[in-house]
Amino acid sequence: MHHNVVETVLGAVVLIVAVVFLGWAYSRSNAGDPGGYQLVASFDRVDGLDTGSDVRISGIKVGTVLSQSLDTDTYRAEVRFSVRDGVQLPTDSSAAVVSASLLGGKYLALTPGADDRMLGDGQAITLTQSSVNLEDLIGRYIFSGGGGQQGAAGSAMP
Incomplete structure (x- = not known):
């Protein structure tokens, strides 16, 4: 019987700590109405x-x-x-x-x-x-001959 009381009290303490932590995390998370x-x-x-x-x-x-x-x-x-x-x-x-x-x-x-x-x-x-x-900017640079090699090879073709 004594063993069950200790487990119940320990479980209650764990639940209280969890609720306090969730309240603290919610207040720090910018959730809800920010006002203004x-x-x-x-x-x-x-x-x-x-x-x-x-x-x-x-x-x-x-x-x-x-x-x-x-x-x-x-x-x-x-x-x-x-x-x-x-x-x-x-x-x-x-x-x-x-x-x-x-x-x-x-x-x-x-x-x-x-x-x-x-x-x-x-x-x-x-x-x-x-x-x-x-990504679009990099793609445009690569495919527009911005690397120099593609532009030089492309100018040699008739």
Whole structure:
């Protein structure tokens, strides 16, 4: 009987530690509503930008990508994101999908404009720059004769 009580208490302690750990992990994970106000931007391509990706100004995280959808009228990617309260963006601000490193990972980079009017909740950023696909750039360089050898061999043929 004494053996069962010890096992029950030990099991309860393990469960409490697991619940505390899950609560701590959830609070650190940026899950849930990040707060602030929401903006929208449309792009031709958003390759590598995921829901939950950072929104940054000058490299500092100021928000989170909330959702992505396809506008079936224009066939452009529509990205909805949050910006924390206290960070006001002028109406002529721009947004770009930028690589965090060569290994992947993209984020939304915002560049504040100079207009006196500020964007409000639900408004759109109209100046956007789409994602650059590194594989396409490398392919274009290779197949355009950028290596030098293909261009020289190609010029010898009639």
